[in-house]
Amino acid sequence: PQARQTIVIVINAYISRSCISRMGRLGVELGKSVVFQEADAETRVDVRESVRGQDIFIIQTIPRDVNTAIMELLVMAYALKTSCAKNIIGVIPYxxxxxxxxxxxxxxxxxxxxxSMLAKAGxxxxxxxxxxxxxxxGFFNFPxxxxxxSPFLLQYIQEEIPDYRNAIIVAKSPSAAKRAQSYAERLRLGLAVIHGEANHSESDMADGRQSPPLSRTTPGHTGLELPLMMAKEKPPITVVGxxxxxxxxxxxxxxxxxEDFVAAAEILKERGAYKIYIMATHGLLSAEAPRLIEESQIDEVVVTxxxxHEVQKLQCPKIxxxxxxxxxxxxxxRIHNGESMAYLFRNITVDD
Structure with a gap:
């Protein structure tokens, strides 16, 4: 019988270049496959080697065309499933x-x-x-x-930000306070929270709680009385800390x-902060983001x-x-060798 091995299939190689270079000594092979689009824009894949009984890692970095990337991943996973691959592991950084x-x-x-679609695909x-x-x-029925x-961003703060001991960690909204607190505790720094910033995606108008009629009596049911729906009023923007x-x-x-980050930077400048950094894991930076950052009070945006986001970096050297x-x-x-993943989560807090 054929010896079981691990094969890595790369769909989008943006993050994969340095990742693959680190795996040359692991006995992990780069799979032979092709992903392309037909003339009618349909996605087609071609797996050019046997994957029967193998562990397959599909590395898919999500580019600007997110829906095409998802379809490529689904079609590739299904092709491997129907080719009798033993395990199909998706590596999807974002x-x-x-x-x-x-x-x-x-x-x-x-x-x-x-x-559900990813599980169905295999x-x-x-x-x-x-x-x-x-x-x-919890949405998934597999691991x-x-x-x-955070360890990489914390290291950047300690090594690349001069006088970081004079810094303060800021949450741009109360909902981000737990993550910011996790950083502040590990860096032994103070914490500030911007309160009152508009956040329409979390508003009552967005989640349907304003759907019932605002009148006390429901039309057609004169005997049914509902309590009045109190509208949420946004408080003035302030910085706590x-x-x-x-x-x-x-x-x-x-x-x-x-826009929210630019507004937060302006408030922080007004309150006396002399340098403003933004740390985020995923730098999507859509639309006019590079131009807005370049024209703003933000000194540097650090993303993984x-x-x-190479195009955005060319447009804005602050990134x-x-x-x-x-x-x-x-x-x-570790998954290839059946080792524990606990080491990768050391010193990671629940709120991180």
Whole structure:
């Protein structure tokens, strides 16, 4: 019988270049496969070697065309499943649609739908990084390893930010306070929270709680009385914590539309912060984000290479990248050898 081995198939090689270079000595082979689009834009894959009984890692970095990337991943996983691969592990550094993990008005929980599609396609395990909400792991009926980028970002703060001891960690909204507190405790720094910032995605208007009629009596049911729905009123923007004469480091998991970050930077400057950094795991930086960052009070935006952003870096020199391929390669190695993953989560807090 054929000896069982591990094969890595790369669909999008953005983060994979350095990741693959670290795996040459592990006995892990780079799979022979092709992913392409037909003239009618249909996705087609061609697996050009036997994968029967093998462990397959599919590395898929989500580019700008997120829906095409998802389809490529699904078709590849299904092709491997029908080719009798033993285990199919998806390495997806940034899990797409993770921001759509809650019910909003009459929408849907798209993240749950995607989890079901991946399972149906044949994936048996996923390695990802800094899910938008940790509860997303419950959407899957197979194991999910949610790695953390915080050790790399903390190292960057300590090594690349001069006088970081004079810094203060800032949460740009109360919902981000737990993550910011985790960073502050490990760096032995203070914590500030920006309160009152508009956050429409979390508002009552967005999640359907304003759907019932605002009148006390429901039309057609004169005997039924409902309590009045009290509208939420946004308080004035304020900063809880002293940032005067400090370096402000804003912590978040995703930076996409940067208007909130730009507004936060202006408030922090008004309150006396003399330098402003933004640390985020996933630098989506969509639309006009590079231009807005370049014209803002923000001094530097530090993101990891979980998603491609080379074009944005050319447009805005304030954007810096931290390489996290090391931890992904180590996760692949440990799963390949059947080792515990606990070492990769040492000193990681629940709120991280």
């Amino acid at each position: 899990f797409p649609y993770s921001k759509q993990c809650k019910m909003r008005k009459r929408g849907s929980i798209v993240c749950k739908l995607l989890a 994936l048996t395990h996923i390695i990802t990084m800094d899910l938008h909400q940790k509860e997303i792991q 999910v390893d949610n790695l953390r980028a 002293d940032v005067g004469g400090r370096i402000a480091i804003i912590i978040d998991d995703i930076i996409d539309d940067v 290479n979980t998603v491609p 810096k990248t931290v390489d996290v391929s090391m931890i992904l390669a180590e996760a692949i190695r």
